[in-house]
Amino acid sequence: MKPNITLTTLNKLKQQGEKITMLTSYDATFSHVASSHGVEVILVGDSLGMVLQGHDSTLPVSIADMAYHTAAVKRGNQGALIVSDLPFMAAATLEQTYASCAQLMQAGAHVVKLEGGTWLADTVQRLNERGIPSCIHLGLTPQSVNVFGGYKVQGRGDAAQKLFDDCCELAAAGAAMLLLECVPSELASRISQAVEIPVIGIGAGPGADGQVLVLHDMLGLSLTGRVPKFVKNFMQDQPSISSAIAAYVKAVKDGSFPAQEHEFSA
Numbered sequence: 001m002k003p004n005i006t007l008t009t010l011n012k013l014k015q016q017g018e019k020i021t022m023l024t025s026y027d028a029t030f031s032h033v034a035s036s037h038g039v040e041v042i043l044v045g046d047s048l049g050m051v052l053q054g055h056d057s058t059l060p061v062s063i064a065d066m067a068y069h070t071a072a073v074k075r076g077n078q079g080a081l082i083v084s085d086l087p088f089m090a091a092a093t094l095e096q097t098y099a100s101c102a103q104l105m106q107a108g109a110h111v112v113k114l115e116g117g118t119w120l121a122d123t124v125q126r127l128n129e130r131g132i133p134s135c136i137h138l139g140l141t142p143q144s145v146n147v148f149g150g151y152k153v154q155g156r157g158d159a160a161q162k163l164f165d166d167c168c169e170l171a172a173a174g175a176a177m178l179l180l181e182c183v184p185s186e187l188a189s190r191i192s193q194a195v196e197i198p199v200i201g202i203g204a205g206p207g208a209d210g211q212v213l214v215l216h217d218m219l220g221l222s223l224t225g226r227v228p229k230f231v232k233n234f235m236q237d238q239p240s241i242s243s244a245i246a247a248y249v250k251a252v253k254d255g256s257f258p259a260q261e262h263e264f265s266a
């Protein structure tokens with residue numbers, strides 16, 4: 001039996017320069033497969049609103065949905081660290097944030113993930129005091145798609161320094177992890193080198209400390225036929241789902257994923 005993955009494990013991997021692998025999963029069976037094929041972090045993502053529920057954004061997902069899927073993931077998990085998304089408006093006030101986090105942690109999450117910037121610094125500190133480590137998701141935060149006016153690359157031009165400063169401030173406030181989505185590779189590298197905590201990227205280039213993809217995307221399954229640039233179909237050259245997930249882990253570990261074709265420039 002391998003020991004369970006904890007934040008200590010992830011910090012050690014970063015220090016040793018070994019890439020961290022993260023993959024979304026929403027049920028017991030896929031969590032069993034992912035965790036037993038070397039995926040260190042399972043993300044119960046609110047992307048389930050799109051890939052499981054068929055919505056055109058993540059906004060309709062409820063805290064009850066997230067708790068339900070987190071509980072299922074926990075039952076299949078073989079030692080991975082479970083990170084669960086706080087869905088849209090589940091952290092609008094501090095009281096609500098506590099109640100939402102309690103539901104996710106009691107369902108089986110080890111870490112909660114919140115979308116946002118420095119305005120979360122106080123929340124991060126208060127959650128730590130209450131025994132809840134947090135991962136802060138910055139860059140393209142899909143719950144703000146209506147503010148952005150589409151799923152667009154973030155952190156270009158003048159926005160780069162602001163994003164860098166936000167990441168440093170959240171790390172100093174005590175965030176356990178950062179997740180950067182759709183940002184230029186150079187910026188993600190610079191942030192990963194500047195903070196001590198693990199930085200996971202999706203569409204953030206090879207310089208992040210780890211990578212994440214949506215399970216359905218890397219299995220080549222799409223409802224719309226339009227996949228983001230950062231996605232690679234790992235089923236292409238593999239005979240089974242298990243071997244596709246193993247190939248993803250290997251490609252992240254050996255640095256062959258993400259390749260240049262999956263990156264965004266400044």
Ligand SMILES: Nc1nc(=O)c2c([nH]1)NC[C@@H]1CN(c3ccc(C(=O)N[C@@H](CCC(=O)O)C(=O)O)cc3)CN21
Pocket residue numbers: 046047050051058140142151152153182214216217227228229230
């Ligand atoms: N299946 C799935 N995969 C995901 O990665 C994902 C979800 N769902 N749902 C929640 C968010 C939404 N995400 C998205 C969706 C679209 C793009 C996209 O089309 N990006 C453009 C970049 C446009 C630009 O250049 O500014 C691309 O070409 O990839 C990116 C992230 C990531 N997340």
Ligand SMILES: CC(C)C(=O)C(=O)O
Pocket residue numbers: 024043044045046047048085137179181202212213214
């Ligand atoms: C795309 C990843 C990072 C996510 O937040 C999700 O799956 O919900």
Ligand SMILES: [Mg+2]
Pocket residue numbers: 045046047058085142
């Ligand atoms: Mg999400």
